[in-house]
Amino acid sequence: MKARVEVFLKPGVLDVQGKAIEGALHGLGFPDVAGVRVGKTIEFELAGADRAKAESEVKAMCDRLLANTVIEGYRVEVA
C-alpha cells in the first residue's frame, strides 16, 4: 500500500512562509490570492493489506514523529 501524509501548520499558527509567498504572488500580479499555507507531503510504501490497520499505524507515526501536534495538523491517505 501507498501512504500519503500531508502536514500543515494549524489554523491560527502564523505561517511566515505562506505570508511571504502570498506577498510575492501579489507582486506578480495575482492580487486575489489569500490565505497561502505551506505544508509538506510525506509518501511511503507500507507492507500489508489491511487498510484500516495501516491507517491507524500511519496516524500513530504522525502523532509520534511526522507532525508536531502542538503546531501542526495532518491528513492521512492510504491506498
Next chain:
Amino acid sequence: MKAAVVVFPGSNCDRDCAVAIERSTGAKVEMIWHQEASLPDGLDLIVLPGGFAHGDYLRCGAMAALSPVMRAVSDAADRGVAVAGICNGFQVLCEARMLPGALLRNAALKYVCTPIDLEVTNGQTRFTAGYAGRREVTMTIGNGEGNFFADDQTLDRLEGEGQVVFRYKKNPNGSARSIAGIVNARGNVLGLMPHPDRAFEEELGSADGAVLFQSVLASA
C-alpha cells in the same frame, strides 16, 4: 561537580558548551554521543547544545528527540538532574515533550545573530539564582527558528507558575509574549534560545552566561 554535553550529529556548539562550563565552574565535562543509551553516574547538569541536529530535517529537533540518549536524559530529569537545552537543544526538549510549546520559523523569516538584552523574569530558579536579583542580562542569540509558540492557555500557565525565566527586552523573532526561556513545572529542565555558552567571559562581550552555569552547579 560533573556535567555532560550531549552531541548529536549536526551539533555545533557542543565544544563551546564544554569550554564554557569548564571555565565558568571548574566542573568536569563529559561529551555524550547521541547513540548512548545511558549517562554517567553522578551528573549535576546535562546540556543539549546548539546546532542543527540531524540537519534540522523534518523539524528542528524532531529526530534528535528520538535518539537513544534522550530516554536517559528524560529519566535523569525525572530524578531531578538539571537539564539545559540551548537553542537547538531547546527545540529538542520541546520535540521530546520535556518542555511545552514549540519553536517556529522566525516571524521575519530571517536568521538573527546578535547580542541581546534579556529580562530575568524568574530569578528563583536553579539556573538563575546566581543573578542575585539582577533583572537584566546580556547573551547572544543565533537562530532561524526561535519563535516560541504555545497556545494561550499554556502561555498563561507558564506565566502564572513562574516558568517563564527569560524574556527578550526587544523581541527579535516574534516569540509569544517575548519568551526567550522557560523551565518545566519542577524547575529542573530549562530551555532557552539565547546562548549562555557564547557569553561566559567579558572578552565575548558578556560574562552573564557564566552565572547561569555557576548557579545550576552551585545548587547541585
